[in-house]
């Protein structure tokens with residue numbers, strides 16, 4: 043039996059977070075290809091969905107990195123591959139210096155205590171046949187932590203932490219609203235006292251009025267518990283005030299990574315510019331002059347991505363080199379990385 | 387302590403909430419369906435009658451298996467003294483309209499038998515007469531009431547055992563196939579596709595023929611061992627063992643497909659992913675997360691499949707490939723009409739087992755409908 047994790051509160055506020063700049067998670071050239079198989083009796087691989095195709099970034103301890111991109115560009119796959127829910131096709135994921143891709147069995151299980159996930163669909167992410175108490179206690183049971191009584195106490199503590207009445211332990215998920223379910227999912231994710239949480243569009247399925255509540259709760263928890271988030275979202279407006287830095291993804295690759303304010307005020311990649319042009323601006327004067335950049339065409343298939351820069355089919359400023367050579371993600375300004383031939 | 391949203395549906399009392407669970411909710415939903423509740427009660431009665439079949443035999447006075455057996459088991463001394471003995475000619479062999487009502491209910495030979503056993507008073511109270519053969523009898527002296535009651539045992543056993551066996555086999559097969567996926571799944575599903583191509587009834591008939599042949603050969607050779615033991619057991623069970631095996635060997639195929647489909651749909655659900663992210667083992671995911679969700683819909687399907695099993699047994703017994711001769715079964719009872727006639731004159735021979743069959747299968751169908759509303763989450767709210 044293991045000891046019950048204590049929710050440690052951290053004195054340092056959000057401002058001091060970035061000072062140390064210790065890297066918590068390092069992702070290098072991560073790839074996840076899903077094979078497409080064919081054949082009736084003897085299946086063989088005929089192609090692959092290149093859901094994530096060479097992604098490199100890092101996350102500092104205590105920060106929130108936003109991962110933004112259109113539907114199907116591989117954000118969820120990135121998050122899941124980092125947590126080793128999918129085993130990567132290639133590349134490396136280092137968490138606190140430990141190479142996760144090489145871990146197996148109980149070593150991996152031990153690491154799982156430090157990283158958790160919050161899901162998009164509040165209805166599918168809780169087992170309908172388990173009571174809230176069992177759902178939140180599951181991580182403790184799996185890791186054989188504490189006695190039954192200690193677990194009950196911990197569950198009550200966790201429910202309180204996410205703003206739910208501990209009295210709810212014996213209720214079942216269907217009795218809760220979407221926002222409450224997301225809180226239950228958060229409580230489960232926090233049970234083992236993780237350092238890092240992948241939040242896969244945790245608010246996209248919620249009513250706008252409830253989105254803010256959940257975001258605020260997540261921020262509060264981050265400040266109090268010193269959490270690090272990878273916050274996945276499909277549009278930029280949602281992550282602006284929540285994220286310290288934002289990574290923009292397109293068709294399995296990162297096109298731009300920068301600190302939040304920098305990205306919003308000085309987007310360099312044409313794809314980021316197009317995404318930002320779709321975000322309404324609160325200032326009516328600026329909003330008046332806002333020009334929407336409409337991208338031509340559709341997102342190409344991740345099975346057969348374009349040669350060269352994979353954005354070249356839709357890019358308004360593409361030149362010859364974009365069709366032959368793949369641009370690398372380069373730090374053009376301090377903490378501002380872009381993958382575009384036209385930027386340098 | 388603030389609770390963020392007040393929009394949760396508090397309509398039950400706090401105490402009820404404490405007891406709320408998906409299974410309890412299912413029960414609440416089930417209760418709403420009146421037809422299903424009636425079906426459940428009807429089935430409970432049928433089960434009770436089947437279990438207490440022994441006691442109904444005394445009512446019928448004649449042993450269910452063979453009329454002849456009864457001759458030995460019933461002690462005439464215990465019967466009310468009859469004086470005078472009934473006139474055997476009371477039911478004329480021709481001219482139905484001259485006969486008392488009950489003549490048509492009792493086969494002619496049986497009448498003689500009954501008279502031998504002094505089990506009814508001839509005059510003048512007709513209710514007393516029918517007490518012996520509440521639902522009539524057949525021409526060999528079997529009491530139809532007792533036969534029906536014992537036949538319920540066979541039908542219910544076939545239904546329950548068929549459903550349980552196909553559920554267990556289908557569930558294990560389907561869960562392995564669906565959960566592990568990949569090549570395992572491929573091979574397992576091809577096997578199912580292959581088996582699915584055969585007409586089930588023909589397969590069961592062939593299996594039964596095979597078992598009968600094996601039984602004969604073994605009997606001729608007088609051999610012992612496991613096969614001998616099974617043959618004996620089958621005999622003890624009146625031929626039900628082989629029927630179970632034949633049914634079980636084929637009924638699971640459809641269920642395995644359903645189980646696999648359900649597992650596939652739940653395997654990709656985010657709560658399973660969440661369990662995996664926490665570090666749960668495959669075993670835990672299967673037993674804690676998949677099975678409780680998959681079981682409800684499968685139980686519904688099995689309940690709805692029970693009438694099929696019951697009909698299959700009845701059909702096999704009707705054509706003589708089901709239970710062994712002498713074992714009461716509704717199908718065998720119906721076949722009496724075929725072998726001995728009486729389609730028009732002795733309607734009860736056909737009617738009694740048919741009505742029993744229809745009531746039982748209808749009850750299972752209605753029960754299944756109610757269970758579907760209650761247990762299958764995909765049907766919730768529709």
Ligand SMILES: Nc1ncnc2c1ncn2[C@@H]1O[C@H](COP(=O)(O)OP(=O)(O)OP(=O)(O)O)[C@@H](O)[C@H]1O
Pocket residue numbers: 076091092093111112113114115116117118119120276344
């Ligand atoms: N298990 C899988 N098997 C095969 N292909 C997959 C699998 N999961 C995802 N994909 C494919 O990988 C690509 C990226 O999917 P992913 O779910 O990561 O996108 P996303 O950016 O999260 O999109 P969304 O905003 O809709 O959630 C898609 O083309 C998807 O069809």
Ligand SMILES: [Mg+2]
Pocket residue numbers: 117118119242
């Ligand atoms: Mg996604």
